[in-house]
Amino acid sequence: MSVRTVGVIGAGTIGRGVAQAFAKASFDVVLVDVSQAQIDSAISQIGRDLLVNGMLSGRAPSEPPEDVLARIRTGTGLAPMAEADFVVENVTEDWDVKREVYEEIDSLCRPGVVFGVNTSAVPITRVGSVTGRAPQILGLHFMNPVPLMDTVEVVQGHFTSEQTLDTALGLLKDLGKEGIVVQDAPGFITNRVLMLTINEAIFCVQEGIASAEDVDKMFRGCFGHKMGPLETGDLIGLDTILNSITVLHDSFRDSKYRPAPLLQKMVDAGLLGRKSGQGFHTY
Ligand SMILES: NC(=O)c1ccc[n+]([C@@H]2O[C@H](COP(=O)([O-])OP(=O)(O)OC[C@H]3O[C@@H](n4cnc5c(N)ncnc54)[C@H](O)[C@@H]3O)[C@@H](O)[C@H]2O)c1
Numbered sequence: 521m522s523v524r525t526v527g528v529i530g531a532g533t534i535g536r537g538v539a540q541a542f543a544k545a546s547f548d549v550v551l552v553d554v555s556q557a558q559i560d561s562a563i564s565q566i567g568r569d570l571l572v573n574g575m576l577s578g579r580a581p582s583e584p585p586e587d588v589l590a591r592i593r594t595g596t597g598l599a600p601m602a603e604a605d606f607v608v609e610n611v612t613e614d615w616d617v618k619r620e621v622y623e624e625i626d627s628l629c630r631p632g633v634v635f636g637v638n639t640s641a642v643p644i645t646r647v648g649s650v651t652g653r654a655p656q657i658l659g660l661h662f663m664n665p666v667p668l669m670d671t672v673e674v675v676q677g678h679f680t681s682e683q684t685l686d687t688a689l690g691l692l693k694d695l696g697k698e699g700i701v702v703q704d705a706p707g708f709i710t711n712r713v714l715m716l717t718i719n720e721a722i723f724c725v726q727e728g729i730a731s732a733e734d735v736d737k738m739f740r741g742c743f744g745h746k747m748g749p750l751e752t753g754d755l756i757g758l759d760t761i762l763n764s765i766t767v768l769h770d771s772f773r774d775s776k777y778r779p780a781p782l783l784q785k786m787v788d789a790g791l792l793g794r795k796s797g798q799g800f801h802t803y
Pocket residue numbers: 529530531532533534535552553554555558610611612613614617621638639640641661662663664756
């Protein structure tokens with residue numbers, strides 16, 4: 521099936537970036553959310569981003585932002601998904617919320633339409649099991665901010681077909697992104713490794729081995745990373761880090777994923793990183 525219209529469900533942090541990336545690459549986009557306020561905020565952020573990124577690139581914009589925005593239609597229910605040739609779901613990371621969405625779109629969308637699951641930890645095979653189209657379901661773990669990150673973790677569920685993978689990898693190429701295929705496992709690759717690293721860095725600070733500033737400085741200076749693990753944790757949100765490492769702990773039942781007590785304490789104190797103004801660093 522050739523893809524012209526992309527359905528994007530969820531207009532939050534990641535969904536708005538996904539909508540922007542597809543519209544910029546000349547696809548027609550239908551962006552839906554349960555909240556009109558989220559849609560309004562998404563559309564104004566996309567407009568601002570298109571302007572700023574155009575200026576930062578130092579090149580004349582290939583297209584005025586209003587032309588890109590004109591390719592994004594919006595709605596507050598799932599009904600418009602009936603028009604989609606390909607769907608990317610980006611709703612809240614809560615299995616009950618996601619399950620309801622998949623049950624509904626499975627009956628709304630044409631047979632053969634592929635569903636890309638954007639999730640940090642929900643198993644792709646489980647999503648497939650609540651639909652009648654498991655071969656057409658795969659994970660598309662976009663990174664934040666979507667328009668600037670050129671690699672996507674593509675997750676093959678137990679029943680995901682090769683044809684589905686080919687369709688998705690081709691679409692990502694159209695967005696100027698490379699998809700890297702991994703198998704379905706808790707946290708996939710990115711979150712499994714990253715969360716463990718951030719959690720271990722938090723243990724080091726807790727034990728007084730080094731300050732948060734020095735831990736981050738070492739990762740930047742010694743390894744050439746753009747950001748250290750604690751800065752990265754602050755960017756993602758320490759509540760999200762705690763949630764993710766807890767999912768890994770529950771899934772593997774392996775004590776190496778136990779959350780650092782200092783991480784739990786900071787979340788209890790409301791010190792969540794950038795979004796609260798204070799985490800391991802001050803913003
Ligand atoms: N934030 C990140 O850095 C990041 C990175 C990769 C993947 N993800 C994954 O992407 C998904 C979304 O994360 P986010 O950070 O954008 O969350 P978010 O909370 O910013 O946005 C979620 C959006 O989903 C909407 N929503 C909830 N129920 C809905 C429904 N039934 N129908 C339509 N919309 C609904 C909410 O109103 C909200 O706007 C999660 O599964 C998350 O794990 C997030």
